[in-house]
Amino acid sequence: MLTDITKTLYRRYFDTDPSPFISEAFLGLVENKTERLIRLMDEEEKSIGLILGLKDDILCSPFSAPFGGFHYTHEHVSYSVIFNYLSDLKLFVNEQGFKRVVITLPPNPYQNNMNAKFINAFVRLGFTMATPDIQNCVNLKKFDGNWTKNTVGQNCRRAIKHQLSCSIVTDEASRKDAYDVIFRNRVEQERKIHMTLEDILKVNEILPVDFFLVKDSDGCNIGAGIFYRGHSKIVQGIFLGDDMEKRSLGIIDFLVMNIYEHYKKMDFDYIDLGISSMCGDPNVGLIRFKEIHNCETSLRFTFWWNPGNNQSFQINPKK
Template identity: 35%
Template sequence: MKLDIVNASIAENSSQEAEGLLFQRLSYNQLYIDSGYEIVEFRFKKNNILCLSLVAGVKNKALKSPFSAPFGGFIEHVSPLSISDYIAAVELLKSYLVCNKILESYITLPPDCYGAPLIAKQVFALQAAGYEVKHSDLNYSLDLRKNSFDDGLKKIARRCLKKSKSHKLDFSLCEDAERVVMAYDVIQKNRIQRGNPLKLSLENLLAVKRLSAVDFFIVNYQGQAIASAVVYKIAERFGQVIYWGNDIEFNSLNSIHFLAENLFNYYKPCLDTLDIGPSSLEGVANIGLCRFKESLGCDVTLKLNLSLNNQRTEERS
């Protein structure tokens, strides 16, 4: 196994850029080239064939994958790869850290809904090299291969969905700039109402459209936008709800339940999984949010954050 290091500020996109999940790709991470991190792509080759890659940001003697995304981790460019290939790649990464006096490394892997066997190999290889689980988060997703949205609904969610339909709500894809802004404004209002930060600007979201599909949706009540969602296409059969929310002044209309069902039906013909996102932060669960997503029939999987402290590792050895 051989390791090539590519600086993202001067790199052209890889010819195999379509491989892997959106957040793991060099092109996505290049959107954040001015974030204060040195962005590098590690390309692991076997017999001169690209097998694995990993994009990370380096800052203040720490390496992070991701540095500005929900998750990072390795892209597999050749399949199948053995566990020994992963172990060799992680050992090369560790050697890079030592040689460049990088003291800490953090890698957040995708949740298991994106492919448990692939993620299991990464976890094993990283732990074999001394990485430890820093924390795990609960991640929720909808399996779109179910016959219908109703299949997984709990009783309380079924009642809320029925109630939402009695209000004659309207769901639609935003197909012009004005409605895209309207959808974003609903999300922004929801975050202000709840006192939560909104990390991505509308410009950030639209920049991703150059790389992959980004869909905006609105739920209207009597001509007024009361709920919306933003969804990225993460890979061929995967989508992720980046943002969704409602104007809490209309909570009694249960528009989020209506939105969830319509997102399920919209993506069912073209995707297998719709990632709804985490309901915990750095290992601390939002119990109410977990309960809500479980009531919708979401599956729960773990998203692991692993860390390596080179100083502590050397002291133990």
């Protein structure tokens, strides 16, 4: 039986976070976007936990982040424990009179073993699976400076020939310069940007945020990237952008090369470049862009359940 417990008790059992988006620091930053937080644990089993945001009688993980997911005591929690937890989650939603529970799991690099068990149990228990989103990550352990497509390397050499420079910037003015490059790029492509510079700097108060800035030989700002370092082995790419009028200089390829090399030297294993689809609808061009920059393509899963789609059959988790 799942119980909504206090933060103090919850963190007594779950003191590490599989991803930064279910850390107390991050949840505290976005808590004002939900009515309240609910922390669910079986007080007898104590090996799996889930923090959900409640809004309009719907429970969500995440409620303001790319993905949410579960806490657990270790990666080898028994399948039957996971199955029973999700069974009890359905009972909790039903008994409390909530309309729905929605959970987006992290990409595989964050928790490959647990994802396989959770996804299987979600399906067997009758949760509805949304069309999976296309997810792209760079395996830095495999990156050796060679590219899937030769033109990427050619563009990098062109950028170097034109004396482009790339550096991490930390002062207030340069961070604004980096954000402005990205903002202009989004406007020119008629794409929305859902975070202000102030939003990003608030995140920087709880986890490191890196601002990359590319300049041309005249010192003009022509490319930028913003990345989160909220995980010990995985960096998350938030924004990339360039001056579209000067794109022929190879700005983005040069920027990506410098970012990969920087985080590989810092001994990170992966760069999470996020999804390349929206609600399951693929952005073919974006997938191609990421894959020619050595990304591995996988799936990110979202499941939901409400009392209206309950299953009448029973499943034995040991089978």
